[in-house]
Amino acid sequence: MTSPRLRVAAPLRRVPRSAASGNLCDAEPMRLLIVEDEKRLAGALAKGLAAEGFAVDMTHDGREGLHLATTQEYDLVILDIMLPGMSGYRVCAHLRAAGNTTPILMLTAKDGELDEAEGLDTGADDYLSKPFSYVVLLARIRAVLRRRNRDGSPVVRLGDLAVDPHTRRCFRGEREVTLTAKEFAVLEHLAARAGQVVSKSEIIEHVWDFAFDGDPNIVEVYISTLRRKIDAPFDRHSIATVRGAGYRLAADGG
Numbered sequence: 675m676t677s678p679r680l681r682v683a684a685p686l687r688r689v690p691r692s693a694a695s696g697n698l699c700d701a702e703p704m705r706l707l708i709v710e711d712e713k714r715l716a717g718a719l720a721k722g723l724a725a726e727g728f729a730v731d732m733t734h735d736g737r738e739g740l741h742l743a744t745t746q747e748y749d750l751v752i753l754d755i756m757l758p759g760m761s762g763y764r765v766c767a768h769l770r771a772a773g774n775t776t777p778i779l780m781l782t783a784k785d786g787e788l789d790e791a792e793g794l795d796t797g798a799d800d801y802l803s804k805p806f807s808y809v810v811l812l813a814r815i816r817a818v819l820r821r822r823n824r825d826g827s828p829v830v831r832l833g834d835l836a837v838d839p840h841t842r843r844c845f846r847g848e849r850e851v852t853l854t855a856k857e858f859a860v861l862e863h864l865a866a867r868a869g870q871v872v873s874k875s876e877i878i879e880h881v882w883d884f885a886f887d888g889d890p891n892i893v894e895v896y897i898s899t900l901r902r903k904i905d906a907p908f909d910r911h912s913i914a915t916v917r918g919a920g921y922r923l924a925a926d927g928g
């Protein structure tokens with residue numbers, strides 16, 4: 675296993691996830707945004723979290739952090755308080771005022787410049803004071819993500835095809851279809867937009883890294899496997915190829 679490389683493309687940096695399997699986030703393609711102006715800390719966090727299997731974006735500027743959190747979908751934002759451009763408090767307040775419910779884990783400075791109650795009042799889900807251990811950070815991230823997963827993610831039912839984002843399980847009628855994490859993630863994305871055409875690049879964006887630089891035809895491999903698993907044994911044809919545009923999962927399950 676090679677260690678993840680840092681991709682330098684300021685101001686946004688996507689850290690490639692490691693190919694390790696069986697890690698914390700292998701079952702779910704979790705996307706994290708780190709907004710932290712201490713570059714060494716941000717870089718170390720990004721590398722560590724990428725190695726855990728997260729897809730990680732990183733910026734050192736508050737305003738850019740707000741922009742990214744508003745325009746991209748993240749499962750969690752790790753947000754420092756004292757930032758150039760805009761403070762973490764203001765970033766958090768702006769997001770909440772706009773109805774954005776992305777979980778936020780705030781990092782507070784070691785000198786206790788601003789107290790934790792204030793941080794929670796702005797709508798942060800949790801906070802962590804510096805210096806913190808990486809293990810504690812990871813535990814907090816897991817806790818925030820677990821809480822969020824319990825709250826939402828209803829089962830998507832398309833005819834007799836059921837896709838459960840919470841348990842990561844898929845059923846055809848009573849029969850469970852066993853899918854790998856990536857297969858499930860592709861199906862989940864198609865199911866969330868059932869009846870609509872979803873392009874290969876949208877699937878890659880959702881399931882792989884934003885800066886995925888492999889062959890986009892990898893999607894075809896996954897679509898083909900999904901057809902073999904969720905359609906063929908049941909004599910169904912739920913995933914249509916829309917030539918030149920992408921794929922469409924039938925809203926009635928095929």
Ligand code: CA
Pocket residue numbers: 710711712754755756757
């Ligand atoms: Ca700072």
